[in-house]
Amino acid sequence: MRWTIKPIPEQAQIDALASILKVEDLVAQLLLQRGITNYEDAKRFFRPQLSDLHDPFLMKDMDKAVERIDKAIANQENILIFGDYDVDGTTAVALVSSYLESAYPNVATYIPDRYNEGYGVSYQGIDFAEDNGFSLIIALDCGVKAIDKVEYAREKGIDFIICDHHRPGNTLPDAVAVLDPKRADCSYPYNELCGCGVGFKLIQALGSKKGETIEDLVPYLDLVATAIGADIVPITGENRVMAYWGLQVINQEPRAGFKAIINQIKKQVLTITDVVFIIAPRINAAGRMEHGQHAVNLLKETDLEKAEFFAAEIEKFNTDRRNLDQIIAQEALLQIQENKEEEGFTSVVYNETWHKGVIGIVASRLIETYYRPTLVFTKSGNKLAASARSIKGFDVYEALEGCSDTIEQFGGHMYAAGLTLLEENYEAFKAKFEEVVAKTMDPNLMSPEIMVDAIIGIDQITPKLMRIIKQFAPFGPGNMTPVFMAENLRDTGYAKVVGQEGKHLKCKLFDKNNGSKRSAIDAIGFNLGKYLPTVLDKTVSAVFTLDENEWQGNIALQMKLKDLKEHNSYQF
Known part of the structure; x- marks a missing residue:
């Protein structure tokens, strides 16, 4: 590193x-x-205020969206809330539909099937709307590129309101309103909202017309905080405010669906990290293994007993997902090794039997071994579908644009994208993707980078510093947990490996030039067991974050090691 x-x-x-x-x-x-x-x-940083949220009508087309929804309600029209099957989409659907249903009954939800329909607005979903008398579709976390599908709906007399946060193409769909802060002609002050965040701005606008205050909408921020964490958007500006207040809702007055999950995991206080690694995977598992509607049902349920039934169902999906992605990741690693492709700038693998619901997770797992832009393909109908994941500093979405002549359809972000292509174009795409990445990526990016905030001494690690750092939360892109570096460290002599197969390193470190073993601090290094000989025999430098270890009711400071090097063996 x-x-x-x-x-x-x-x-x-x-x-x-x-x-x-x-x-x-x-x-x-x-x-x-x-x-x-x-x-x-x-x-503003330490005490995020709801008053810091922007006027939703600063977003382009918001007035048109509110006017069309008001008209639909006045005319007793049926409204279909359509969203993607991931966490951002399902939370957004749960948020907007439950808000509208609180005052208007003619509302239904629709999550496309990951396997039969794929990502985003689908013809099947529009046909469902026509067959069931829906004249307005509100699309969440998708739709900004659905030009043909919005036109298809318009020909059937169905209007669209699009709430998206992905980068638009050169042409926008012919919808009643396209709410997307990334629109070139949108002057909204903050353009890093997630899809659920755009949905929240919509209900904020609707609520303001009814005399509701932002405080009235706080109960919905638990959904927004979950989407912010899961979608890895920057936790700055409005996202920081909504994540901060949403976490308070999750911890103090969680909706039944969240309470059911929290009861399963038996954790007292959830951080944004817990939301990302505990709540989000369970919500995601519904769309990956079965159907995203299961997640919407859980998030909208108000009866705790029913919510616990839904949560148990989703827990099973999540267990199945974990087992499956581990098996496929091993098969994908073997494919890279057998094809002797370890030395390239990219990893592109394909197996027609791989489960489409976990290929994104598998791509992330492959990056842990081969740190480079990665795509995992599987068969989807008569085409191939892939999930793409990237490494820090490289825009995989732009790289896919450079391969567009071999792709049928693609969309996504800088670090995560999805695409489909014809099977006969797979080898051509694979060669083109390697060529584009090789030409455009700085080779230095292929070594994982740890950004260090400050070099400190062991004596600076105090409970007071930990208390202040905890107030920096919620952490995420744009406000990562502070990372420190300390030099001249020695172990007290009792370092050991722990965990399955000795994967993790446990030691106690002190500054050999400015301290004694009595001033040593506990340290844990997950997946750093290989460094045991170095720690036992040599002076080291460490990069770490601060953590609190709770054991039998006692809380102690510890270093959470990210990397170790023999002292003076590193270069900046």
């Missing part, structure tokens, strides 16, 4: 902010690295 020290602000800036906020220099440095330069910035 490459260790990169983030630029350190000028000492005068650190001194000024430390003085204003009455904090230590280290805390002031961490804040400045996050763009916080004054008291007001710090106040």
